[in-house]
Structures are given as C-alpha cells and as structure tokens.
Amino acid sequence: MSRMLRVCLIFHSTRSDNLGVGALTVSEIALLRDLAAKAGREIAITVLDWKDRRAPYVAGDDLRLIEVDGAFLKSPKGLWAEVKAADLVIDIGGGDSFADIYGASRLVKMFWMKFATHLAGTPLVVAPQTVGPFTKGWSMRLARMSLNRSALVAVRDERSRAALDDLGYRGAPVLASDLALRLPYEPPAPRDAGPVRVGINVSGLLMAGGYHGGNDFGMALNYPALIARTIDWFKGQGAEVHLVPHVIVPEGPMVIEDDLHACEALAAEHDVICAPAFASPSEAKSYIAGLDFFTGARMHACIAAFSSGVAVVPLAYSRKFAGLFGALGYDHTVDATKADADAGMAALEQGFADRDSLAAEAKAALARGIDRLAAYDAALLNLMKAL
Known part of the structure; x- marks a missing residue:
C-alpha cells in the first residue's frame, strides 16, 4: 500500500x-x-x-x-x-x-x-x-x-x-452528471392498493420571493398561488398529497431558505400530509422513493425522485434543471421563468396522467447518467494514481 x-x-x-x-x-x-x-x-x-x-x-x-x-x-x-x-x-x-x-x-x-x-x-x-x-x-x-x-x-x-x-x-x-444520482437510500416496501401518493417539494425561498422578496429569480408565475392550486388539484384527483421539505433551516440568518415552515403552513391550510424534518439526504430520498409522482423546485429533491424510479416533473427557477435532466434525455422540466401558471399546471396534469411512462423514461435516463459519471470516476482515478 x-x-x-x-x-x-x-x-x-x-x-x-x-x-x-x-x-x-x-x-x-x-x-x-x-x-x-x-x-x-x-x-x-x-x-x-x-x-x-x-x-x-x-x-x-x-x-x-x-x-x-x-x-x-x-x-x-x-x-x-x-x-x-x-x-x-x-x-x-x-x-x-x-x-x-x-x-x-x-x-x-x-x-x-x-x-x-x-x-x-x-x-x-x-x-x-x-x-x-x-x-x-x-x-x-x-x-x-x-x-x-x-x-x-x-x-x-x-x-x-x-x-x-x-x-x-x-x-x-x-x-459527467450529478453525483447525487448514486446517493444510497432504502427502497420502499411493497404496498397494497390505495390512493396515489403525490409529493410536492415546496421551496421556502421561492415562497418568500427570493432573498430580497422581489422575485429575485425572475419567475414568470406566482409561485405561492401555483403551489396552492397544485395541492388542491391533486386532492381533487383523490391523491394522497405529501409536502416534502428539502432545505430545512430551523432558525438563524438563513431561515428564509427553509422549506419546512412553508410545508407545515400549507399542510395545515390544505389538510394534507407534511413530511418530517429529515436528518439526512438519504432519509429524504428514502421517503421520496415511496411516492408515485413528484414535483418540486429544489433540484436535488427532484433528483431523489428521478434516481429512485419516481415519475417527476421538475419546476425550475434556474437553467441548471433543464441542463441536468435534458442532458440525460428526460425533457419534462417546467421553466418557471418562462411558463405562466396555466402552462405549468398543464404540464403537471399531463405528467401525472403519464406517470407510468415518465417513470420508465426516468429509469432509462438514470442509466445514461450513471454511464456519464463513469467518465469522472476514470479521470479522478487516473489523477489519484498519478499523485
């Protein structure tokens, strides 16, 4: 050695x-x-x-x-x-x-x-x-x-x-691709027939309008209004709705980033389920893996769904979403800096209807992502050997 x-x-x-x-x-x-x-x-x-x-x-x-x-x-x-x-x-x-x-x-x-x-x-x-x-x-x-x-x-x-x-x-x-495609998690146990489980990752930062409250990310739609509309629509479909935080900041100067408080408030208002304050990324991914359909404005919450076989329609505030998912041939991202609320809602409704085919697409795209990560593995291994 x-x-x-x-x-x-x-x-x-x-x-x-x-x-x-x-x-x-x-x-x-x-x-x-x-x-x-x-x-x-x-x-x-x-x-x-x-x-x-x-x-x-x-x-x-x-x-x-x-x-x-x-x-x-x-x-x-x-x-x-x-x-x-x-x-x-x-x-x-x-x-x-x-x-x-x-x-x-x-x-x-x-x-x-x-x-x-x-x-x-x-x-x-x-x-x-x-x-x-x-x-x-x-x-x-x-x-x-x-x-x-x-x-x-x-x-x-x-x-x-x-x-x-x-x-x-x-x-x-x-x-390459995103390293979190490989994040370990506990696959869900098989479950009996029941309501479709829908996860919605709510961004506390976007609910606040960004760091300065002035639509910092140039959203073309009213994000809080869209989230409320989305929750009510999925409830109307008979789905079991889960609001899922992925940035959890209990207090301090960066509490504006927190998703959990936003999820808790919306869950109480709309009578839906609020996921817990996860202790780790793998714990969050394990929870998301137990859902049937997912949407979110935190990219890595969407990656957790995508890489665990869950149909997902990302709601993007930045070009990083379309760049990552599109590079793998998964073209279901809604660009919220361009799409209005009606277009965003239509994409979510269509994605939900096509969730079985989206899950199959995600599986194939994940395989491409893992293949692309192999290039980073090889380059880093060669550098480590040279050192």
Whole structure:
C-alpha cells in the first residue's frame, strides 16, 4: 500500500441544512473511498465544513471535519495550512454556486478558497457541477483564471460545458452528471392498493420571493398561488398529497431558505400530509422513493425522485434543471421563468396522467447518467494514481 492520499473537500458539506449539498458530499466521499481502494491507496479526507447545527451525515476513521468561518479563511494556520498539506483539493461548488446569480458574498468565498489552493501549488479538481451563469466582468475573469489552473474540470451538463467555452477555458472538461444520482437510500416496501401518493417539494425561498422578496429569480408565475392550486388539484384527483421539505433551516440568518415552515403552513391550510424534518439526504430520498409522482423546485429533491424510479416533473427557477435532466434525455422540466401558471399546471396534469411512462423514461435516463459519471470516476482515478 502506497503513502496515504490526503484529500481536502471544499464547498462540500456533511451537515448542511440544504440536503442537496449533503447528497453531493455523501456521494463524493463514497466515490473517493472506492477509488482509493482501486488505486491501492489509503485515504484521509478532510472536509472544510460550514457551521451548521445538525449532526454530520457521514463518519469514519478516514474522515476529519473542520468548521469554517471567516477567521479560518484568513488564518495562515487555517485554510492555507489545510490546502497546502493536501495532495488534492476537490471543489464541488455546492452543486451550483459557481455562478454570480446567488450574490457576490458566496462567490468571493469560493474564489478565495480556489486561489488559496492554486497558490499552495495543490492540484484542484472541479467536481461535476453547474458552471455559470457569469454576468459580471470581475467574476468572469476570476472564473477563467481558476479554471485554467485546475488539474481536472468536470461539469454535469452541456450548458455548463458551453459556459466553459464562453469563459475561455482552454482545457478538455469531463462531461459527467450529478453525483447525487448514486446517493444510497432504502427502497420502499411493497404496498397494497390505495390512493396515489403525490409529493410536492415546496421551496421556502421561492415562497418568500427570493432573498430580497422581489422575485429575485425572475419567475414568470406566482409561485405561492401555483403551489396552492397544485395541492388542491391533486386532492381533487383523490391523491394522497405529501409536502416534502428539502432545505430545512430551523432558525438563524438563513431561515428564509427553509422549506419546512412553508410545508407545515400549507399542510395545515390544505389538510394534507407534511413530511418530517429529515436528518439526512438519504432519509429524504428514502421517503421520496415511496411516492408515485413528484414535483418540486429544489433540484436535488427532484433528483431523489428521478434516481429512485419516481415519475417527476421538475419546476425550475434556474437553467441548471433543464441542463441536468435534458442532458440525460428526460425533457419534462417546467421553466418557471418562462411558463405562466396555466402552462405549468398543464404540464403537471399531463405528467401525472403519464406517470407510468415518465417513470420508465426516468429509469432509462438514470442509466445514461450513471454511464456519464463513469467518465469522472476514470479521470479522478487516473489523477489519484498519478499523485
């Protein structure tokens, strides 16, 4: 067995209130352990983890978690020391944060961590994620500089690959898919005939109109009104309606992101079921897997349905949805930045009627996604062997 391989993960999280970010991290750690065994290397994984209240989703003797705050980012004994000591740094960008649509603060932290890695001389891997959109000159320049200094760049859809070209990336990116397609879960037990179970993931952030309450994401429809209409329509079909949170923020400055409070309020108002506050991404996926039809505005809630064989009609606020699902040949995403409420409702009604065929399409598309992820596996394995 060769010398232990030291890998540092940035913009991952083992305990994020956003279970989508957690799903990516759990899947990445499982992949690293598998690839290290194939490479004949012991591995030590350090996650530079943002502070959250919940317990970590993943553990092990090979795993070390370090809480990140402003002081850590600035200290020579903090971020710099960790990326300098690592053999490899992997950045998954929270899945879709490598863009300037979420504001400058998050992006500046990301650039800070990327360039610390470059300055330390440690190879940086851009794990499969959405790249862009970038609309500002400063962010485009910094993105181009970092990408061209990275040892490996992987994206999860063709639109992100095109964004790399627009930025002036000179390398050959790996066209992969979303790592959370592999997130483990408990398949549901067979059940007797009963009402069709419909899951609706409600985004607390979209219910609030975005971070600033002014339709920050440019929705072409009234999201709260559509959700109320959707719940009532499915109830009218005799369905058992489940409202499913996927970002769960009990309190604090980011409570505006919380889905659970929105789901609880709507469940009480419409007399439907509210799913529990899940402790982990796999727990959420296991619950979603027991449904018959799903729709949602959190992409990883939709991925949980898609990758567990549940018919899903994603309700998109960003191009990342159509990019990911469309790349796999699953073209049932509603673009809520373009479609009005009637068009969105019509797509949900049609998807519900065709749920058996959508489930079959999802199964075939998932197989394509797993095949595409193999390209990332191979590229990362070769890099680990070279180290």
